[in-house]
Amino acid sequence: SPLIFAHSFYNSKDAVLMSGVIIASYFSLKFLKDPRSKKALIAGIFCALAITIRIVGVFVPVITFLVLIPNLKADKVKPLLFYIFSIVVFTFVLWPLLWKNPVKEFTNSFNEMKNFHETSSTIFLGKTIPGNKIPWFYVPFWMMLTIPYTQVLLFISGVLTFFKSPVNNTYKLFLILWFVLPLMTVIYLKSTLYDGWRQMFFIYPGFILISISGLKYILDSRVTVIKIFIITLVYINLAQAVLFINKWHPNQNVFFNILAGGKAEISNKFSLDYWGLVYKQLYDFLSDFDGRENIKVYIDTFPGETNLRMSKTPQKFVLTDSMVNSDYYLTNFRSGVVLEESKKVYKVAVDGVEIGAVYKVN
Incomplete structure (x- = not known):
């Protein structure tokens, strides 16, 4: 399994x-x-x-x-x-x-x-x-x-x-x-x-x-x-x-069999990456994407904080208390907050099911 x-x-x-x-x-x-x-x-x-x-x-x-x-x-x-x-x-x-x-x-x-x-x-x-x-x-x-x-x-x-x-x-x-x-x-x-x-x-x-x-x-x-x-x-x-394990590691935790239905149904119906493992991938992408030494990010789930310590350049990121004061918003969609598609600069998907994204907010 x-x-x-x-x-x-x-x-x-x-x-x-x-x-x-x-x-x-x-x-x-x-x-x-x-x-x-x-x-x-x-x-x-x-x-x-x-x-x-x-x-x-x-x-x-x-x-x-x-x-x-x-x-x-x-x-x-x-x-x-x-x-x-x-x-x-x-x-x-x-x-x-x-x-x-x-x-x-x-x-x-x-x-x-x-x-x-x-x-x-x-x-x-x-x-x-x-x-x-x-x-x-x-x-x-x-x-x-x-x-x-x-x-x-x-x-x-x-x-x-x-x-x-x-x-x-x-x-x-x-x-x-x-x-x-x-x-x-x-x-x-x-x-x-x-x-x-x-x-x-x-x-x-x-x-x-x-x-x-x-x-x-x-x-x-x-x-x-x-x-x-x-x-x-x-x-x-x-x-x-x-x-599946080989292809989607380390996100193989988001596994559903054929009985679950199509990708769109899975995305909207169930909790997916509730551990927030995707945050490390989001931080690592942003570290390469934005060359600045101080990047202000807003996250609204606890795994977003813990995964920062495991990213390759944790010193580059400054966690803020609101989206207004941030450059980017990182999410695993657990909070239910979803921004416009036009603000999305990166996403992580497992077998077509989106589990995390980076949004440019300011």
């Missing part, structure tokens, strides 16, 4: 949490397969690590508990209790915030997670909406449009295969809960989400594993034509994703 690949460079929370959840889930599945104290200890340590990255990592032990409890036998009670004990102990040890008052601070963190106090808005389906007012289908809709289309199709196939047979397999049930439980929780709690679905990246591995189940079901089919068609489609889409 170009989106996940891009976030792996700079997203220090959501991408890291996804990795933590993968590792914790792997060892929790090993514990479920063979519930012994040693495996409970290892799984508990990695679950604690996931929780300390972001508290939503608690979903891993919750899912493990839900999978194990229906078929819990007497010989599994002790390992399960040791698993829970390990998580509690190592979460406390690895999370300094809890050292003074564990119960109070953990509860505060959990409540903060449920209703994160963030004033950011997001552009979704052509409307600018606050992060705490998003519709219930926000996350699945974003996923459907920003994940390579073959993964989406194979996911649907995987879900259908799960419904064809009873969910009595530990691995299968774990995957379903990995994807569904967090999704249903944020919908039920009406949690604050913004900037795409990055806060929910940790369910993507579950999505992928369900997709692989769908692929396996198709490959086990006796219809050779269908198998050849699906394999060809997967390779073509994989090649498209790799080529």
Whole structure:
């Protein structure tokens, strides 16, 4: 996925949490397969690590508990209790915030997670909406449009295969809960989400594993034509994703699949470069375009300030507090301010979708 690949460079929370959840889930599945104290200890340590990255990592032990409890036998009670004990102990040890008052601070963190106090808005389906007012289908809709289309199709196939047979397999049930439980929780709690679905990246591995189940079901089919068609489609889409990353780096984060529609629709309907990565390119262009030693620029988003430090000549630029006192206006279109086309001296586009521009204002 170009989106996940891009976030792996700079997203220090959501991408890291996804990795933590993968590792914790792997060892929790090993514990479920063979519930012994040693495996409970290892799984508990990695679950604690996931929780300390972001508290939503608690979903891993919750899912493990839900999978194990229906078929819990007497010989599994002790390992399960040791698993829970390990998580509690190592979460406390690895999370300094809890050292003074564990119960109070953990509860505060959990409540903060449920209703994160963030004033950011997001552009979704052509409307600018606050992060705490998003519709219930926000996350699945974003996923459907920003994940390579073959993964989406194979996911649907995987879900259908799960419904064809009873969910009595530990691995299968774990995957379903990995994807569904967090999704249903944020919908039920009406949690604050913004900037795409990055806060929910940790369910993507579950999505992928369900997709692989769908692929396996198709490959086990006796219809050779269908198998050849699906394999060809997967390779073509994989090649498209790799080529997209190579062509549009470092802006491959602005990735939409064919289900999103045309370029004009994407530009007007969704938040694009919400990280403001494009600002570095805008500053670097302006440094070459304008030879003066002091260039007054106006920016109206925080990433515009942070990216200035990473530009090749930060000393040339003077940030102003208004467009009136500036030579240029730099934007990633997050604020909604768009000037006349005649004032535009430079733009950055990804696959025809404009994500940033420099305007000459004075």
